[in-house]
Amino acid sequence: MDIHQTFSGGIFSESIEGGRASAQIQLTREGITATANSGEQFLLPYRECKIEIGGASDRMVFCRNADRSLTIYCEERAFSKTLADASMGLLDQQIKQRQLLQRKEIWSGRGWLVAFLAGSVLLLVVGYYGVRAAGQAAARALPISVDKQIGDLAYKHIDVGGPEVHDPVVKEAIQKMVDRLAPHAAIKGLKFDVHVFQSPMVNAFALPGGKIVVFTGLIEKAESPEQVAGVLGHEMAHATLRHGLERFGQSLGMATAVTLLIGNTEGVIAAGAQLFQLASVNSYGREQESAADAEGVRMLNAAGIDPSGLPKFFETLKHEEGDIPDAMAWISTHPQHEDRIKALEKLISSLPACVPVPLELDWSDIQKRVGKDVSKK
């Protein structure tokens, strides 16, 4: 140790103009000697010295006298060690205590930081799932008539593209499928109402409350009535599982919950209808799609309609995809069909065996009818 070492630091003293000055510090036999830039010298004897550690860097050493009228400070790393040595053990204990205190503070600070970060993450996660769950629970608590009101209102404003098909043969064919599926719906009291529209889009969708829209493109593309029934089963399942409201509940979350708490469903219905105008044709969540698949094939099986129609329809679309991508709306809103075909086949094999009763329809006649302009009564 070189006790003649000079350290850079500073002084606080009322006797200096402005109260402070930069200084050169030496640790002499008498005590801590600081020479201000002006040349003025200050001496702080070791036995009068009170040590504090802090400053903006958390490692500045302050040496202060009892009445704090003189403070000599230094930030150099070697200072505290040299000071302990130079004071012949007088300041040893104080320095060690202060350093320990400092370290403790730093660790407790880190502890708080970790706790803060962990708390923030937890709050985000809990908040996200909480809002989702609250929204879903609130949506489920609504009477089914709300679904119907939302569906009817949305239906009025949806632009489906083509004119409605009124050909009784076509309408009856679709109605027949729905009539066979309806008694096996997961909830009672839902009246399914099917509308067929002239459009090349290979698509069908269900609105909350049981309104189902089928495009003629789907009928033309399907190779058998069972395939259309498969799609209908899937879409009806969205309605019976109340996926629309669930999704709506998620997107509005707390707003829904609060509106329901104060018992005003009108706002919910209006907002829901608006949402479905925008999003009716696309995007249920992947979980909801899988759930609708499972419920759809269950309904088909229970109704005695061959449930393999649905995976077969996927296959049909898969082969044709790319030829007319724009017309493949249904598949485009139902992604990952490769995996879904497999999942569906697995599901179907696990269903209780039943002998399917074919849908007795002249399918090629129906396809011919929708191929023509049948929009006029």
Add this chain to the structure above:
Amino acid sequence: MQAEIVNKPSFANIVVRLSAGDKFIAEAGAMTSMSTSVQIDTKWSGGFFRAILKRVLGGESMFINVFSTATEGELRLTQPLPGDIDCLELNGNTMYLQPGAFIACEPGVKLGLSWAGWRMLIAREGLFRLKVSGTGRVWFGAYGGIFQREIDSEYIVDSGHLVAYEPTVKVRVALAGGIISSFFSGEGLVTKLNGPGRIYMQSRSFDGLAAWTNAHLY
């Protein structure tokens, strides 16, 4: 070189009269008007990487403008916020400025970045602070008025109000009171400062304005 702060305190700005050979360094975008005899030389603030660090971490501009003149000229500088501007005289000592406070300095002043600690992130005070050292004058700005205080022991400043402080001052983030009162007193987190040393504060906080504006938007 002569420099004067005018229109104090609300809309303070700096008038600088440069003589031949004088140089004046200012934050990019601080100049409001100048004589045609004054030249601007734009530089990375302390080199390319340091400049980027200063921008990203220190809330300062990536560029600094060096103003000089071969004859003489006048230059006027300002800050984006309505508020006061103050001048610090460095004489080999160091000061820390909160992000965004720096406006201008004389060529003898060194501008550096210093790590402020993770806790400052929570208090939204910025992870880094600008470290000014060397010899010369430094001008810094604030939102609202600037007031200073000599502190010796612990002192509390609401977050967002601290502007500058000496390196002898320890800055910590703490709750204003207990957890409940911190939440409902509207004070939330505060900075606890430990002296000895001088601190500069601003009488308004920009976060406060932002929150107030936000509450009145809809």
